[in-house]
Amino acid sequence: MIRLGVNIDHVATIREARKVAYPEPVEAALIAESAGADGITVHLRVDRRHIKERDVTLLKEVVKTHLNVECSLDKGIQDFINQVKPHWVCLVPERPEEITTEGGLDLKKFFSEVKSAIERLKSNNIKVTIFVEPDVEMASLALDAGADAIEINTGKFADTGDFELLKDIEKLARKASSLGLEVHAGHGLHLRNVGYIASIHEIVELNIGHAIISRAVMVGLFEAVREMKEVMLLARGE
Ligand code: PXP
Numbered sequence: 001m002i003r004l005g006v007n008i009d010h011v012a013t014i015r016e017a018r019k020v021a022y023p024e025p026v027e028a029a030l031i032a033e034s035a036g037a038d039g040i041t042v043h044l045r046v047d048r049r050h051i052k053e054r055d056v057t058l059l060k061e062v063v064k065t066h067l068n069v070e071c072s073l074d075k076g077i078q079d080f081i082n083q084v085k086p087h088w089v090c091l092v093p094e095r096p097e098e099i100t101t102e103g104g105l106d107l108k109k110f111f112s113e114v115k116s117a118i119e120r121l122k123s124n125n126i127k128v129t130i131f132v133e134p135d136v137e138m139a140s141l142a143l144d145a146g147a148d149a150i151e152i153n154t155g156k157f158a159d160t161g162d163f164e165l166l167k168d169i170e171k172l173a174r175k176a177s178s179l180g181l182e183v184h185a186g187h188g189l190h191l192r193n194v195g196y197i198a199s200i201h202e203i204v205e206l207n208i209g210h211a212i213i214s215r216a217v218m219v220g221l222f223e224a225v226r227e228m229k230e231v232m233l234l235a236r237g238e
Pocket of ligand 1: 007043070090092101151185186187189211
């Protein structure tokens with residue numbers, strides 16, 4: 001059955017807007033899980049603009065499903081992650097000025113750095129996924145780098161609604177799955193576009209943040225997670 005990973009970064013974004021102790025991301029994780037989330041995702045950024053080390057440490061203790069930490073190849077971040085040992089790590093590129101992750105990791109350019117980061121993470125029993133652009137070449141590069149999974153960037157499809165990009169996403173999902181990689185996807189997904197991605201059967205997990213936390217402001221977090229999962233399962237016929 002397709003899984004929903006709920007990205008709770010923006011609960012911490014609201015907390016950091018005031019530099020106070022609330023809202024508490026751990027509380028959000030528990031509500032999301034009780035509403036049907038199959039995993040909790042956070043991005044520990046080098047600038048610590050939302051999620052901080054204490055969140056990752058506490059979430060690792062509390063999350064009952066699985067904790068997926070998105071992070072760059074930054075040495076300090078990698079040292080910390082290898083110590084906390086979340087269930088999954090998603091390697092992403094990071095540019096300090098970006099508003100959100102802008103694209104997939106350039107696996108050709110950073111192949112050896114990615115490969116050695118994966119070796120270290122896997123020696124700590126952490127499963128690794130790599131955030132990639134919908135380019136079919138990424139499947140064998142991710143496999144050769146030692147990844148367990150890829151997460152396909154759906155951001156450009158979400159922004160443009162360009163169905164050619166949907167075909168590229170499908171093509172990469174099929175190729176990666178045929179090579180034995182797990183296939184995840186995410187970025188920019190919301191209630192109206194998630195069905196297109198959830199209908200691709202090779203994709204087994206979607207990571208969704210902004211749309212769920214935005215809906216939560218209006219309808220509450222439990223309902224926002226519940227309805228997203230319902231739309232995903234309907235699209236999938238599960
Ligand atoms: N996947 C990755 C790798 C991301 O960096 C993000 C954003 O943190 C997401 C998924 C979720 O994107 P959104 O917040 O647009 O749902």
